[in-house]
Amino acid sequence: MSKKELPLLQPADPAAPCCSPLAREPLSGAEAATLAPVFKALADPVRLRLFSLIASSAGGQACVCDLTVAFEVSQPTISHHLRVLREAGLVDCERRGTWVYYWLLPNALARLSALLTPAAAAA
Amino acid sequence: MSKKELPLLQPADPAAPCCSPLAREPLSGAEAATLAPVFKALADPVRLRLFSLIASSAGGQACVCDLTVAFEVSQPTISHHLRVLREAGLVDCERRGTWVYYWLLPNALARLSALLTPAAAAA
DNA sequence: TTTCTGATTAGACATCCGTCTATGTACGAC
DNA sequence: GTCGTACATAGACGGATGTCTAATCAGAAA
Numbered sequence: 477m478s479k480k481e482l483p484l485l486q487p488a489d490p491a492a493p494c495c496s497p498l499a500r501e502p503l504s505g506a507e508a509a510t511l512a513p514v515f516k517a518l519a520d521p522v523r524l525r526l527f528s529l530i531a532s533s534a535g536g537q538a539c540v541c542d543l544t545v546a547f548e549v550s551q552p553t554i555s556h557h558l559r560v561l562r563e564a565g566l567v568d569c570e571r572r573g574t575w576v577y578y579w580l581l582p583n584a585l586a587r588l589s590a591l592l593t594p595a596a597a598a599a
Numbered sequence: 600m601s602k603k604e605l606p607l608l609q610p611a612d613p614a615a616p617c618c619s620p621l622a623r624e625p626l627s628g629a630e631a632a633t634l635a636p637v638f639k640a641l642a643d644p645v646r647l648r649l650f651s652l653i654a655s656s657a658g659g660q661a662c663v664c665d666l667t668v669a670f671e672v673s674q675p676t677i678s679h680h681l682r683v684l685r686e687a688g689l690v691d692c693e694r695r696g697t698w699v700y701y702w703l704l705p706n707a708l709a710r711l712s713a714l715l716t717p718a719a720a721a722a
Numbered sequence: 723t724t725t726c727t728g729a730t731t732a733g734a735c736a737t738c739c740g741t742c743t744a745t746g747t748a749c750g751a752c
Numbered sequence: 753g754t755c756g757t758a759c760a761t762a763g764a765c766g767g768a769t770g771t772c773t774a775a776t777c778a779g780a781a782a
Contacts, residue, residue: 499654508644516642521631531622555760592712678730
C-alpha cells in the first residue's frame with residue numbers, strides 16, 4: 477500500500493477547517509494528560525453503556541436503581557463505575573429522597589466531540 | 600501489518616438530529632464491547648499524543664524514528680503503544696526501506712466522531 | 723560477508739483496574 | 753425509636769496495563 481491517497485488527512489486548503497483539532501496540531505503533553513482520563517472513563521464497556529443509558533433516559537437522567545438492573549454486575553460495581561464517570565467530569569448526580577439520580581454534563585460530550593470532529597472548531 | 604476493521608456503529612437517521620447516537624438510544628452490550636477498546640486505545644496520554652502526532656504530520660504519516668524522539672519513554676514502549684493503536688484499528692503502518700511509517704485509518708476517527716456528535720450524518 | 727541502525731518482540735516487574743463480599747450511611751415508613 | 757431499602761465505601765483478589773532491559777529481526781551500506 478503506497479501513500480497514494482489519504483483523503484481525510486491531507487490539509488489541502490489551509491484556510492478551511494481541514495481536520496479535527498486532534499489531527500490539525502499535535503497534542504501537548506498537558507492536553508493529553510487532561511484528555512486521556514476522559515477517554516479512559518469511557519474505555520470500559522459497562523461504563524460506556526451506563527453513560528449511554530443515562531444520556532438516553534427520559535428527562536436526561538436516571539436513578540441508580542434503574543441503572544443497576546440493566547447490568548449483570550453487582551450494585552457496588554455499578555456504584556464504582558458511576559464514580560469513575562463522575563470523577564471524569566462526564567456525569568453528575570443528586571440525591572432526591574430515597575434515590576440518587578445521574579445525568580450527563582453536556583460539556584464533557586461536547587469537548588470530546590469537538591476534539592474529534594472536523595468542523596467543530598468553526599462553531 | 601494489521602488490517603483489522605472494526606464494525607461501524609451507525610444508526611444513520613439524518614432526520615433525527617436530536618442528539619448523538621450515544622444519547623439517542625442505549626448502547627447494546629455488543630456495541631459497547633466493540634467501542635470500548637477504541638476508547639481504551641486512546642485512554643493513555645502517550646498514545647493520544649502519538650495518534651495526534653501521526654495525524655498532524657506532513658503527508659498524514661510519520662516514521663517511528665520521528666515519533667520516538669518526541670517522547671521521553673523508551674523506544675520499545677513507543678513500539679508497544681503503536682501496536683495498541685494498530686490493534687484498535689486506529690492506525691496502520693508499512694515498512695519502507697529502513698523506516699516504518701504510520702498513518703491514521705480515517706474511518707476510526709469518523710466512527711468515534713459519529714458516535715459523539717449530534718447530526719453526525721449531516722457532516 | 724559483516725556491521726550498523728531502526729524497529730519489534732520477549733520477559734520481568736510494579737502498578738492499576740474491575741469485580742466481588744462485607745460493611746456503612748442516608749432516607750422513608752412504621 | 754426500629755426496620756427496610758437505596759446507594760456508597762472498604763478491603764481483597766486476580767488479571768490487565770505501562771514501563772523497562774535484553775534479545776531478535778529487517779534492511780542498508782561497507
